[in-house]
Structure formats: structure tokens, C-alpha cells
Amino acid sequence: MRKPFAVPDWNSLARLDDASLPLLGTALLIARDEYPDLDPDLYDTVLQAHTAHLREEVEALEHWPLKMQAINRLLFEELGYAGNHDEYYDPRNSYINEVFERRLGNPISLALVQMEVARRLGVPLDGISFPGHFLVRLPVDDGVLVMDPFNRGRPLDVDELRQRARPHMGGDAPDDDVLHQILNPASHRAILMRVLRNLHGVYSDGGDWERAVRCADRILKLSPDDPEALRDRGLGYLELGHRHGARHDLGLYLQRSPRATDADAVRDRLIGLGGGSTRLN
Incomplete structure (x- = not known):
């Protein structure tokens, strides 16, 4: 019999190092604040189904980019996960249960789905806390392949990455060293804190101070x-x-x-x- 999917306790998170901090479990913990009756097993089962659908195809492929192409095809073409361009600041885009249910999300929540599926298939996909929109990265022979989960996993070249970073760096495009630093993998703690900061921004802009305070308090549970x-x-x-x-x-x-x-x-x-x-x- 399969064990129930474990969701951590808020008071335990500060003691965990970044590698031990469960990404999906903590994302569901964040969602449980807004949806107290959500069933974590349900969403773990959804991910298991996505993974099972892909496993044979992905294992037959040799190179990481081809494996990732198959994952993106399933998620964004067959299953219909998509960036919510029309209602970008809808808080449901940040709650992972809603992302699974609606197949709509923001860059970081879609990246989380992408990462969870990829990692369960042995594909080492990491997040990038890029200025503006969150991105993902995959190691390749001569560097990294950077993709945009908000736009169906589209690959991004160096020139586009520089242009995307420019508005967040005083109008100057980053040089090679700065860009390399920006593209470093984001830790689980950094990803989850960014989810909560996004929610805090939505709620504070809307004057929903009880929820805004809750988000700030949850960040302090992760990083006191x-x-x-x-x-x-x-x-x-x-x-x-x-x-x-x-x-x-x-x-x-x-x-x-x-x-x-x-x-x-x-x-x-x-x-x-x-x-x-x-x-x-």
C-alpha cells in the first residue's frame, strides 16, 4: 500500500537545509493556507500519472534536450498547461493545487510542475530566479539550455536573456560573468520564498492585508x-x-x-x- 504523500509542518522548515526542503510538499503547504481541505495525495497522483505516461518514451531517449522536449510536449501541448497571460496576477496562479486543476499558472508555478515531472524521470531540471519571469535550466554538453515555462517551455538564447535582464539592471545588459551568475540554479528555499513574495505582492496591492501578513509570516517560517x-x-x-x-x-x-x-x-x-x-x- 502506498504511503500518503507527506506535507511538512511550517515549524520544521527553518531547520531544514535547502536540499532537504521538499519542493512540492511545501508548495502544497502554502496552498493549504488558502485551501485547507486540499488532498496532497491527489496532486501527487496527478504527477505520478504524468510521469508514468512519459517514462517509457523518456527512458528510450539518450540526450537531455530530447527528453525535455518530450516532457514539454506532454505538459504544454497534450495536457494544456499554459501561462495565464490574461489574468497574470490572479492569486490562483501561485497555488499549485489550482495550477493542476486549471492547467493555468504563472512562470514559477509552471516551472514547479515542469521540474517535478522532469526530476521524477531522472532529468536534472533546475529553476532560475531570473529577474522578471522565473525560468528553468537543463545541463547540456556545452553549458545550459534555458527555457521559459510561461511560454510552453520555449528555449531562450543568450541575446534574449540579456534583453530580458536589461530592464531589471538599470537599463544595462549583463555581461557574461553577471549573466552566468543570474543563471545559477535557485534553491528550493529561494523558489518557495519567491512564490510567497508573489502572493504577498498580489494581496498587498489589493489591500487584502490579512492574507498579505500571512504570506510574510510564511516567508519568515522558511527564513526567520x-x-x-x-x-x-x-x-x-x-x-x-x-x-x-x-x-x-x-x-x-x-x-x-x-x-x-x-x-x-x-x-x-x-x-x-x-x-x-x-x-x-
């Missing part, structure tokens, strides 16, 4: 020393009227990041709460 999440949770508490929580988080943020570009603005908000200026200085 993350200063931006501490600031975001504190500002969310402030919007919700939780003055004690706001005072604690914003004060700690300023202690840890006294030279942050927004330090003066945060300090003003904290002083307005009665946080005092002497202690902060």
Missing part, C-alpha cells in the same frame, strides 16, 4: 532572518491595526537593516506608533 519579510509583516500589521506586532517587526527590521533605502520611511511610521526615536538611533 529575512528582513524584507519582517518589514512586510510589520507594515501589514500596521494596516490591520495590530500596533504591538507592527512595533515589534518594524523595530527589528530597522535594527537589522539600518541603512536600507526605506529605513527613514519605516522609522517615521514606527515613531508615529510611539516606537520612539532614541532607541532606533
Whole structure:
């Protein structure tokens, strides 16, 4: 009898190193905040079906790019997974259960599906925390093959990668060394934190401060020393009227990041709460 698919506990995540942090299990844990009745086994079974459909074909192929081509064909052509271009900021694009159900997602959630299928088939597909849209990478003989899961796994050449990075780097295209650094594999922790940051951005922009605070709090479960999440949770508490929580988080943020570009603005908000200026200085 197959064991139930294991979903970790939030309080255990900070103790796990990046390699031990379960990618799918934690993505389902994030989704369970919004969908408390979701069944993790159901989505593990969906992935098992995708994998079983491909296994014989993929194992018969010799080269990684051909294996990846077969995986992309199944996911994006036969099964219909696609980037949600029309409603990019729909929060459902970030919840992995909804991605499986609707076959719609954003770059990072589609990458997660792609990575899970590939890895279960022995294909070493990694994520890239690329500026703007999340990408994936596959080792090849002379380097890496970079693909865009939001656009049906389309391969990207060096020139397009430079152009995509340019707007996020002050208008300058990255040189070879910088581009190589950008294309380093993203850890599981970095991927999951980016999922939560995307959700935080959607909820805070929409004024849904309870959910925004929840996302910031979950980031701190993954990375307790993350200063931006501490600031975001504190500002969310402030919007919700939780003055004690706001005072604690914003004060700690300023202690840890006294030279942050927004330090003066945060300090003003904290002083307005009665946080005092002497202690902060």
C-alpha cells in the first residue's frame, strides 16, 4: 500500500537545509493556507500519472534536450498547461493545487510542475530566479539550455536573456560573468520564498492585508532572518491595526537593516506608533 504523500509542518522548515526542503510538499503547504481541505495525495497522483505516461518514451531517449522536449510536449501541448497571460496576477496562479486543476499558472508555478515531472524521470531540471519571469535550466554538453515555462517551455538564447535582464539592471545588459551568475540554479528555499513574495505582492496591492501578513509570516517560517519579510509583516500589521506586532517587526527590521533605502520611511511610521526615536538611533 502506498504511503500518503507527506506535507511538512511550517515549524520544521527553518531547520531544514535547502536540499532537504521538499519542493512540492511545501508548495502544497502554502496552498493549504488558502485551501485547507486540499488532498496532497491527489496532486501527487496527478504527477505520478504524468510521469508514468512519459517514462517509457523518456527512458528510450539518450540526450537531455530530447527528453525535455518530450516532457514539454506532454505538459504544454497534450495536457494544456499554459501561462495565464490574461489574468497574470490572479492569486490562483501561485497555488499549485489550482495550477493542476486549471492547467493555468504563472512562470514559477509552471516551472514547479515542469521540474517535478522532469526530476521524477531522472532529468536534472533546475529553476532560475531570473529577474522578471522565473525560468528553468537543463545541463547540456556545452553549458545550459534555458527555457521559459510561461511560454510552453520555449528555449531562450543568450541575446534574449540579456534583453530580458536589461530592464531589471538599470537599463544595462549583463555581461557574461553577471549573466552566468543570474543563471545559477535557485534553491528550493529561494523558489518557495519567491512564490510567497508573489502572493504577498498580489494581496498587498489589493489591500487584502490579512492574507498579505500571512504570506510574510510564511516567508519568515522558511527564513526567520529575512528582513524584507519582517518589514512586510510589520507594515501589514500596521494596516490591520495590530500596533504591538507592527512595533515589534518594524523595530527589528530597522535594527537589522539600518541603512536600507526605506529605513527613514519605516522609522517615521514606527515613531508615529510611539516606537520612539532614541532607541532606533
